[in-house]
Amino acid sequence: MRLARLLTAVALASAAGSPFAADAPAQTTLSSSDEASIRDLETRSWVAWKNHDSAFFEQFLSDDHVEIHAYGVVGKRAVVDGVRSPACVVQTYSLGPFTLTPVAADAVLVTYRAEQDTTCGTQKVPSPVWASSLYARRSGRWVNVLYQHTPTARR
Helix, strand or coil: CHHHHHHHHHHHHHHHCCCCCCCCCCCCCCCHHHHHHHHHHHHHHHHHHHCCCHHHHHHHEEEEEEEEECCEEEEHHHHHHHHHCCCEEEEEEEECCCEEEEEECCEEEEEEEEEEEEEECCEECCCCEEEEEEEEEECCEEEEEEEEEEECCCC
C-alpha cells in the first residue's frame, strides 16, 4: 500500500511539476565558432597573464567580473592592476584539456586543470589547480564574468 501511494505521489508530482526538481535550463548548444572563440580567449588570457598584458584584460573581463582565489574575492580593477604589476612572474604554465559546458544560450562554463610555475613576491602560486571560467555573450562578444581556481588535492 505504501508503495502504491509513493508511486501515485511521484506520478502526480511529475505531472504537476515537482517542487523538488530544479528548473533545468533549456538544452543549449554551442556553435563551433563560439567554442573556438572561447577556447582561444581562455588560452590568450594565460599568455596575457604571463606577459603582464593588462590591455587584454581590460577588454577580456566584464565590468562586473568576479575572481575568487585564496586571498578572497576581487573585481575587474584589482585583476587588471595585478596583471599590470611586475610583482608576479610566470615562468611556465600548461593548460587543459578544456571542457566547455553551455549553461544558458549566452553563457558557457570552461573547466580545466592548470599548472604554472609562478611567483608573486616571495610566494609561489598554488599549482596545479582546477580552474573554472565563466563566459557571457554581451553586446555580441564573449567576456569573462568569473574565474576561480582550487588547488588540487595532495596525494
